Structures are given as structure tokens and as C-alpha cells.
Amino acid sequence: xxxxxxxxxxxxxxxxxxxxxxxxxxxxxxxxxxxxTNYMYTCSEPGQEEIKQAIKKENLDRIVVAACSPRMHENxxxxxxxxxxxxxxxxxxxxxxxxxxxxxEDKELNxxxxxxxxxxxxxxxxxxxxxxxxxxxxxxxxxxxxxxxAGMQAALDxxxxxxxxxxxxKSPSIGGMMARLDKTFPTIDCSICILGPKMVDVAQHEKIxxxxxxxxxxxxxxxxxxxVKVRKKATYVDWTKCTGCGACMEKCPxxxxxxxxxxxxxxTRAINIPFPQAIPKKAKIDPAFCRQFTKGxxxxxAKICPTGAINYEMQDEIVTEDxxxxxxxxGYGLFDLDKFPEYGAGRYPxxxxxxxxxxxxxxxxxxxxxxxxxxxxxxPKTIVFVSCAGSxxxxxxxxxxSNFCCMYIAKQAILTKDHVPDSxxxxxxxxxxxxxxxxxxxxxxxxxxxxxxxxxxxxxxIYPKGKxxxxxxxxTLLGTQVxxxxxxxxxxxxxxxxxxxxxxxEKLHISYDTFGFYVESHPKLRPVETNxxxxxxxxxxxGPKDIPASVGQGSAAASKVQALFSKDMLESDPAIAQxxxxxxxxxxxxxxxCPFQAIKEEELRNGKKVAKVIETVCAGCGVCTSTCPCGAIxxxxxxxxxxxxEVNAICQG
Amino acid sequence: MNNAEQIKETIARIFPDVETVIxxxxxxxxxxxxxxxxxxxxxxxxxIWNPLCAQNLTSYLPxxxxxxxxxxxxxxxxxxxxxxxxxxIDRAKVVxxxxxxxxxxxxxxxxxxxGHQPVVDVVFDDNGNIVVKTQKGEKRLxxxxxxxxxxxxxxxxxxxxYDHLIGEPIASNKPKEDVYxxxxxxxxxxxxxxxxxxEKEFERCIRCYACRNACPMCICQDSCIAETREPxxxxxxxxxxxxxxxxxxxxxxxxxxxxxxxxCERVCPxxxxxxKLKKKINAEMKELFNYExxxxxxxxxxxxxxxxxxxxxxxxxx
Numbered sequence: 001x002x003x004x005x006x007x008x009x010x011x012x013x014x015x016x017x018x019x020x021x022x023x024x025x026x027x028x029x030x031x032x033x034x035x036x037t038n039y040m041y042t043c044s045e046p047g048q049e050e051i052k053q054a055i056k057k058e059n060l061d062r063i064v065v066a067a068c069s070p071r072m073h074e075n076x077x078x079x080x081x082x083x084x085x086x087x088x089x090x091x092x093x094x095x096x097x098x099x100x101x102x103x104x105e106d107k108e109l110n111x112x113x114x115x116x117x118x119x120x121x122x123x124x125x126x127x128x129x130x131x132x133x134x135x136x137x138x139x140x141x142x143x144x145x146x147x148x149x150a151g152m153q154a155a156l157d158x159x160x161x162x163x164x165x166x167x168x169x170k171s172p173s174i175g176g177m178m179a180r181l182d183k184t185f186p187t188i189d190c191s192i193c194i195l196g197p198k199m200v201d202v203a204q205h206e207k208i209x210x211x212x213x214x215x216x217x218x219x220x221x222x223x224x225x226x227x228v229k230v231r232k233k234a235t236y237v238d239w240t241k242c243t244g245c246g247a248c249m250e251k252c253p254x255x256x257x258x259x260x261x262x263x264x265x266x267x268t269r270a271i272n273i274p275f276p277q278a279i280p281k282k283a284k285i286d287p288a289f290c291r292q293f294t295k296g297x298x299x300x301x302a303k304i305c306p307t308g309a310i311n312y313e314m315q316d317e318i319v320t321e322d323x324x325x326x327x328x329x330x331g332y333g334l335f336d337l338d339k340f341p342e343y344g345a346g347r348y349p350x351x352x353x354x355x356x357x358x359x360x361x362x363x364x365x366x367x368x369x370x371x372x373x374x375x376x377x378x379x380p381k382t383i384v385f386v387s388c389a390g391s392x393x394x395x396x397x398x399x400x401x402s403n404f405c406c407m408y409i410a411k412q413a414i415l416t417k418d419h420v421p422d423s424x425x426x427x428x429x430x431x432x433x434x435x436x437x438x439x440x441x442x443x444x445x446x447x448x449x450x451x452x453x454x455x456x457x458x459x460x461x462i463y464p465k466g467k468x469x470x471x472x473x474x475x476t477l478l479g480t481q482v483x484x485x486x487x488x489x490x491x492x493x494x495x496x497x498x499x500x501x502x503x504x505x506e507k508l509h510i511s512y513d514t515f516g517f518y519v520e521s522h523p524k525l526r527p528v529e530t531n532x533x534x535x536x537x538x539x540x541x542x543g544p545k546d547i548p549a550s551v552g553q554g555s556a557a558a559s560k561v562q563a564l565f566s567k568d569m570l571e572s573d574p575a576i577a578q579x580x581x582x583x584x585x586x587x588x589x590x591x592x593x594c595p596f597q598a599i600k601e602e603e604l605r606n607g608k609k610v611a612k613v614i615e616t617v618c619a620g621c622g623v624c625t626s627t628c629p630c631g632a633i634x635x636x637x638x639x640x641x642x643x644x645x646e647v648n649a650i651c652q653g
Numbered sequence: 654m655n656n657a658e659q660i661k662e663t664i665a666r667i668f669p670d671v672e673t674v675i676x677x678x679x680x681x682x683x684x685x686x687x688x689x690x691x692x693x694x695x696x697x698x699x700x701i702w703n704p705l706c707a708q709n710l711t712s713y714l715p716x717x718x719x720x721x722x723x724x725x726x727x728x729x730x731x732x733x734x735x736x737x738x739x740x741x742i743d744r745a746k747v748v749x750x751x752x753x754x755x756x757x758x759x760x761x762x763x764x765x766x767x768g769h770q771p772v773v774d775v776v777f778d779d780n781g782n783i784v785v786k787t788q789k790g791e792k793r794l795x796x797x798x799x800x801x802x803x804x805x806x807x808x809x810x811x812x813x814x815y816d817h818l819i820g821e822p823i824a825s826n827k828p829k830e831d832v833y834x835x836x837x838x839x840x841x842x843x844x845x846x847x848x849x850x851x852e853k854e855f856e857r858c859i860r861c862y863a864c865r866n867a868c869p870m871c872i873c874q875d876s877c878i879a880e881t882r883e884p885x886x887x888x889x890x891x892x893x894x895x896x897x898x899x900x901x902x903x904x905x906x907x908x909x910x911x912x913x914x915x916x917c918e919r920v921c922p923x924x925x926x927x928x929k930l931k932k933k934i935n936a937e938m939k940e941l942f943n944y945e946x947x948x949x950x951x952x953x954x955x956x957x958x959x960x961x962x963x964x965x966x967x968x969x970x971x
Contacts, residue, residue: 506961580883582876583876583881584876585872585873585874585876587739587741587872588740589739589956589957592957592958592959593956593957593958593959594959595959623959627956629872629873629878629906630873630876630877630878630881631878631881631883631884631886632876634884639884640884640885640886641883641884641885644884644885644886
């Protein structure tokens with residue numbers, strides 16, 4: 001065995017606190033190591049060239065690169081040694097940057113630790129075996145979960161690229177949050193006017209199959225071959241017959257059903273179509289309010305429906321969709337106002353959230369676009385906007401900025417002035433965050449052209465006084481307390497992860513952060529990929545995002561899927577579990593513990609029952625290998641012997 | 654015990670439904686019982702049943718493919734239940750003859766009492782004593798004084814699973830809290846004391862693997878990790894470290910599986926308390942998962958499942 005060791009300086013990142021030359025010198029003393037050197041930037045082109053040259057000149061058959069995390073450059077160096085004729089799994093990386101040079105300051109100690117780390121890598125690489133990937137077919141069909149603007153954009157881009165798309169939307173209509181908005185910043189163009197055509201495109205695209213009012217029950221499989229169970233929730237209306245005429249909604253005697261679409265600004269009917277531009281424009285019954293369900297008699301809608309579409313006996317239906325990739329665009333949720341007793345939201349009808357105000361401003365909303373406050377339906381003259389209602393507040397568990405509130409507050413203040421010219425708006429703010437294109441000009445317009453009064457400070461309390469709401473807060477620029485008597489208070493509630501985000505992540509086997517937002521593969525360089533191959537992210541499910549960013553991510557995710565599907569066959573990762581059938585005793589503990597259902601029972605020709613790993617399903621997590629009592633199941637590239645070699649290298653040296 | 658005749662009758666009845674019945678016969682002297690495989694009903698005459706029938710015969714079950722009958726005590730029945738939980742045997746292929754048991758005898762303890770003299774004859778009196786005759790005289794010992802440690806805290810004298818029960822069921826009269834009393838006492842020692850204890854015990858180990866071979870739950874058979882080179886967890890050196898490693902692996906592989914039948918300890922030629930390690934882990938399993946091995950065929954062994962979160966295990970949180 002002829003091992004070559006390459007120690008990277010990474011500029012000063014490593015060489016600053018590790019004596020790289022000494023590490024290389026120590027490595028030369030190890031049996032099996034025939035070449036060891038240190039280089040400024042091993043990942044650079046000349047750095048890689050040096051590895052290739054050394055492999056040829058020194059006849060090296062195993063390579064150790066001591067540099068940064070393998071997550072950064074393992075693939076780079078695998079390709080390098082492959083080009084020089086070695087199997088890519090004859091590379092081992094020692095992470096002496098993140099694990100050593102960046103975390104310790106004592107050069108002496110760091111160097112000693114680096115020597116140990118590289119020694120371990122050398123011991124491991126000598127036990128490495130050549131591995132080869134196999135290839136499997138890709139199902140070139142993509143599922144998009146979530147029909148908001150990000151999901152729709154992703155679905156349309158995929159479909160326009162010729163892919164079959166399955167779009168799954170939880171609520172009865174696609175459109176998401178954007179469909180509820182009145183105007184969009186910074187151009188003040190009508191939200192549904194620009195979204196509507198896209199929704200129609202989705203509905204009419206022959207490549208897009210839409211499952212509205214559906215949820216994901218189960219996801220099985222792997223990149224290229226997912227099987228997704230979609231639960232089509234019972235609408236109690238046969239959508240093949242429903243024409244969306246709305247007669248049922250008009251005649252429904254239940255007038256107090258909660259309106260999800262309008263965020264409860266006004267009640268709706270028990271059978272309803274969420275909004276005029278809904279896609280699909282079909283009615284559905286809310287059994288929590290429908291008299292047929294709560295009292296057992298009514299049947300008005302069934303009588304009135306001209307096509308006989310009402311079916312009170314309807315059950316959830318489960319359909320299985322086979323797809324090769326999944327784009328997750330499940331959007332966001334809003335902060336629970338009950339956590340704000342001091343702002344009185346939920347208790348005082350005239351303290352509302354930004355999205356509720358959006359519905360009041362909207363021409364298709366419950367007030368037909370007239371600004372009327374909920375308590376007495378009068379026109380408010382003094383309106384106070386409270387930004388960061390929850391956001392940037394560690395004590396409420398939302399330390400992050402919700403990204404787009406500053407902008408929509410400015411927009412809503414401008415629109416308020418347009419609707420009610422003699423009104424005065426106040427905005428309590430912490431900082432005005434408007435870094436987008438044309439954004440800062442927009443917030444300045446609100447202040448300079450529309451006379452919106454911006455008060456820098458936080459609101460401590462909101463309480464009623466007669467017909468008014470008193471907003472008490474600080475003006476930190478003047479250094480005083482201020483009180484504004486308002487007719488209406490709008491809270492810019494914090495953006496949180498969508499309800500059920502964690503459960504969805506577990507179904508998808510993707511990771512999520514403390515706040516429930518999905519974690520991208522790399523925060524800068526792989527923003528729409530996840531660490532589960534074949535699953536991509538778009539929109540606010542990854543973090544609070546405005547419309548342009550969500551649309552951009554939707555397109556980005558679609559292009560990632562197109563790139564994935566540009567190949568007919570995919571290569572499987574050979575670093576997966578493998579069963580030594582001679583040693584396997586068929587106890588099948590592994591079958592029961594595998595989190596991916598990647599192991600099944602197999603009968604050999606001699607009748608012996610053993611475990612078998614389904615190559616493409618195995619994710620290489622290693623749970624089975626630690627379960628197997630006789631060590632018969634080994635994770636390739638991380639076998640017991642390879643790991644023991646590392647342990648021995650550090651413990652015996 | 655005068656159950657022997659009843660057992661014989663039952664065995665005669667279950668033929669020819671079963672091909673073989675596993676029971677006990679006398680060994681090379683009166684003090685030793687040995688497993689007995691009956692394949693025709695006539696052989697039943699040599700069957701014996703007395704407190705010397707200590708072996709856990711169920712160890713044979715997973716490797717037998719045909720339908721068998723088997724004689725089990727309360728403790729042995731737990732092995733069968735554990736096998737059923739782990740899917741290692743087919744319930745339809747086993748006919749269980751359960752015999753309630755008042756306690757067995759540790760041959761090792763008797764031999765110690767009689768100074769390892771050759772045994773001439775063994776009789777049992779009606780007062781719960783065993784009388785061992787040697788050339789140097791006769792020794793009368795209370796069975797309760799020479800029983801294995803497991804009998805002193807036995808909770809399940811009556812088999813928990815059976816097709817035919819011989820005699821009447823017996824309830825345990827031993828307090829449940831005492832089952833892990835020895836473990837709690839041992840836990841109270843300091844780390845150094847524990848280490849010194851085990852070093853002294855394992856020093857004697859000759860790595861004969863009798864404990865492993867007798868263990869009913871050691872299912873790896875010829876693929877035991879103790880003897881493989883791939884993976885090479887332990888070497889064949891006879892150092893204390895390697896002995897330690899072997900026993901730790903054995904104990905770890907029995908986590909949530911050991912049915913506390915004590916076979917490992919019974920067969921150890923060096924008298925090492927190897928069952929203690931396994932019992933300690935069982936005590937932990939009880940604490941963490943509220944799981945007791947071999948009592949309910951429908952239980953799921955905790956080590957046979959994968960859960961992202963466990964109620965009593967603190968996972969690292971982001």
C-alpha cells in the first residue's frame with residue numbers, strides 16, 4: 001500500500017494555528033505513507049494537479065487530504081483522484097480546519113491534535129475498499145407540495161419544461177397567502193390580478209395534475225422513485241359535478257362558519273367557495289359548522305344544487321402518486337396572538353393582524369374593500385401599525401426578523417391614506433428594514449408623500465378607552481413615552497413555520513431548525529436543495545420570504561429538478577449497508593430497526609433466511625450496523641474494521 | 654415432586670403430534686440431570702423430574718425445524734416468550750408442557766458442600782431436603798440452601814406460557830422489589846471497587862465460551878463476533894482487556910433480551926458471576942423503557958424498534 005498525504009494550509013485558516021510542515025513530516029514516519037507534503041490551497045487547480053502528479057510519480061494508491069470539512073471538498077478530491085485513475089473511495093479526508101485550527105489557539109496542541117486526526121485518516125484509508133455505484137431509472141415526474149406562489153411557480157416551470165407535475169394543496173384553493181393580499185409592494189399592483197393568471201395557467205396546464213384540499217399521508221422511496229400517499233380530504237361535494245355556481249353558498253342557513261381564507265375577519269357559510277378567483281372554483285362543506293353534520297338535518301344545499309353534487313357520505317380518499325422528485329413549498333404560519341396578552345389581540349375586535357387588515361383592504365374581502373373597523377363597521381381615522389409583533393423578541397421564541405413586515409406596513413399605510421384621505425397612520429417600529437430593489441424608496445414615500453408618522457419604539461400596552469384603543473409605547477428618538485388614541489390597531493405578527501412543518505419534515509426525511517423552518521443543504525451555495533437528495537425547497541417554508549424571493553426560489557427548485565431529470569439513470573451511493581450472508585443469522589433485528597424500511601428478508605437457495613438491503617432505499621445511516629449482533633451487516637466505507645482502525649490509530653499511537 | 658408420572662402421561666398423549674420431546678434424564682451420576690430427547694413414546698420411562706432438572710431446555714428450540722414438545726419450568730417459559738417476541742420460533746411448532754417449580758438445585762453448590770466427593774446416590778426426602786451419599790458418608794442439605802441465586806428472587810414459578818400444565822399453579826412468595834436488590838447493592842460501590850471486582854473475576858476467564866454456548870438468546874451461533882476477523886472487534890489474545898471486551902459484548906447483545914435464566918453462570922467452569930452484568934442491563938432497561946423480558950409475547954423489545962424520540966432518554970436538541 002502506498003499512501004500519499006496532502007496537508008492543506010487553507011491560506012492562514014489552517015496554517016495559522018497548525019504547524020502543517022510538522023504534520024506532514026510526522027506522517028512520513030508512518031508505515032505505508034510514502035509521500036506527504038503541505039500546500040497552500042490543496043483545493044485550487046494547481047493543488048489538485050499536485051495530487052494527480054504525485055499519484056503518477058510516486059505510484060500512490062491511497063490518498064489522504066487533511067483540509068476542511070469533507071462536506072466542502074470531499075467530492076472535489078474524489079473527482080481528482082478518479083481522474084488520476086484511482087477509485088474515488090480510496091480518498092480519506094481529515095478535517096483539520098473546522099475540527100482543529102478554527103477552534104483552538106494553541107499551536108502546539110493544535111498540531112498534536114492534527115497529527116492524530118491525520119493518523120486516523122491514514123489508518124482508515126488503508127482499510128478502504130474500492131466501491132462502485134450502480135445506476136437506476138428515474139421517474140421523471142415531480143410533486144410540488146403547496147400551491148402558494150412559490151409552489152405554483154415551481155410547478156409551472158417544471159411543467160413548461162415538459163415534466164409531469166403533481167401539485168398538492170392543503171386548502172380548497174391554490175394561491176396561498178398571496179391570493180389573500182390586496183396590493184403588493186413596492187409597485188402597488190393588485191395581488192390577485194398578477195397571481196390570477198398564474199393560477200389559471202396552473203389549472204389549464206395539461207402537464208399539471210392538481211390535488212386541492214389534500215394532504216400528504218406518507219412518503220416512501222428515494223430520489224428518482226418516491227411513492228407518495230395523498231389524502232384527498234372529503235369535501236362532501238362531488239367536484240366532478242360542482243360548477244362553482246355558488247347557489248349553495250347563498251342559500252346555506254349556517255352563517256357563522258369560521259372563514260379560513262379571510263382569517264376570521266367575517267364569518268362565512270358552512271358550504272363555501274373561498275374566494276371568487278379560487279382554483280379549483282368548487283364548493284366544500286365545513287362539517288364543524290354544517291347543520292347536516294352537527295344537528296343531523298338540513299340538506300338545503302343538496303336540494304338547491306342544480307347538478308346534485310352534494311354528498312354528505314363522502315369519505316377521505318387516498319391516492320398514491322409515483323414521482324421522482326419533490327419540491328416542498330409549504331409556506332409559513334403566523335404567530336399565535338394569544339401569546340400577546342398586553343396587545344389584547346383576540347380580545348379587542350379592533351386590534352387585528354396585518355393579514356386580516358389585508359382582507360379588509362381587499363375588494364373581494366368581507367368589507368368589499370372599504371376600510372371599516374370590525375367592532376362597529378365605521379371608518380377608522382387614526383390607524384396604528386405595530387411592527388415586530390413577536391419578531392426579534394427572544395423572550396417569545398422568535399429571535400429572527402420576519403423579513404417582509406416593514407414593507408407591507410408601509411404599503412398598508414399608503415393604501416389607508418388612499419382609501420381614507422383624512423386618515424392618519426402611525427407606525428411603531430424598531431428599525432425599518434427595506435433592503436430590496438425599490439424598497440427603501442417605497443418606505444420613504446410612505447413617510448414623505450403620505451404623511452405616515454413613524455415612531456421609533458416598541459409598544460408596551462394596548463387598551464380600550466371608550467370607542468378608541470389607546471396604544472402606549474416609547475419614542476426612543478425623543479426619549480419620551482407616547483400614547484396614540486387609535487380607531488384601529490394593526491399588528492405585524494411574526495412569521496413562523498407552517499403548522500405541522502415538523503411532521504412534514506419527518507415524512508420527507510429532511511431537517512428543520514428550532515423554529516420549524518426547513519434547513520437547506522448549504523445556506524449560501526445550495527439554497528434550495530435539502531440533504532435528502534430529490535427533495536427541494538421553495539418559498540417561506542425555508543424561512544420568511546417576500547413574493548419575489550419565493551418566486552425566485554420556486555424557479556430555482558424547478559431548475560434543480562430539471563437538472564436532476566436530465567439524466568435517464570441516476571447513480572446510487574455505494575456507501576450503504578451490505579449484508580454478509582455467511583455471517584447473517586436471520587434474526588432480522590435490522591428489518592425492525594431500519595428507519596427507512598430498506599431491509600427485507602430474503603431466502604437463499606439453501607433455504608437459509610437472511611437480511612437483504614434494498615440498495616436504492618438505504619440511506620447509509622448505520623442504525624442496522626449497530627443493531628446487528630454478529631456484525632454481519634456493515635456500512636460500506638464505514639465498516640467496523642475501518643472505524644476500529646481509526647480508534648486503534650488514536651488509542652495505540 | 655411426584656409430577657414425573659403426569660409428565661410421562663402427557664408426553665405419551667402428545668405423540669405423534671410432535672416428532673420429538675425434550676425433557677430430562679439422569680446423567681452420569683445421581684446428582685446430574687441431562688437433557689433427554691424422546692422420539693418414540695416408549696423412551697419416556699427414562700424421564701426424570703426433580704430439582705436437579707435445572708437446565709434451560711428451550712435453548713434447543715430455534716435450531717429445531719420439526720414440531721417438538723418441551724418440558725419447561727417457570728423461568729424457562731420466559732425464554733419461549735422472548736423467542737416469540739423476537740420471531741425466533743413458530744408457536745404452532747412447539748407443544749409446551751409447563752411444570753410449576755418450587756426451586757432447583759445448583760450442582761456446584763452441592764459439590765462444594767460435599768467436598769467434591771464422587772456421588773454414590775441421591776435421594777429427596779419429604780421435607781425439602783436433598784440427601785447426597787458419598788463414600789465418606791451422607792449429607793442432608795435443604796434445597797433452599799443450595800438453590801441457584803435466581804431461585805431466591807423467582808417471580809414466575811409457574812410457566813407463563815404452556816399447552817399442558819402439570820399439577821397446580823404456584824404463586825411467587827418472593828417480594829418483587831428484591832429482584833434487582835443485588836444490582837442496587839453492587840451499584841453503590843465506587844467505580845474503583847467495581848473495576849477491581851470485575852478484574853478479579855474476569856482474570857479467571859479461560860474464554861471457553863461456555864456461557865455463550867449455553868445462552869438461549871445468543872443467536873449468532875457460528876457467526877459470533879468473538880471469533881470473526883471481519884469485523885475484528887476482539888483478538889484471540891488471553892489478556893484481561895480482551896476477556897473484558899468479550900463479556901461486555903455478550904452483555905450488550907443481551908440488552909433487553911436476557912431472560913435471566915442464569916444458564917451462563919450455571920455452566921461457567923470458572924465460577925464467574927457473568928449473569929450479573931446482564932442483570933444490570935436488564936435493570937436499566939426496566940428503568941428506561943419499563944420493559945421486562947419474556948413475560949408477554951405481545952411486547953416489543955425496545956432494542957428492536959427505532960424511535961426518533963424516547964421518553965426517558967434525553968436526546969441532544971438543536
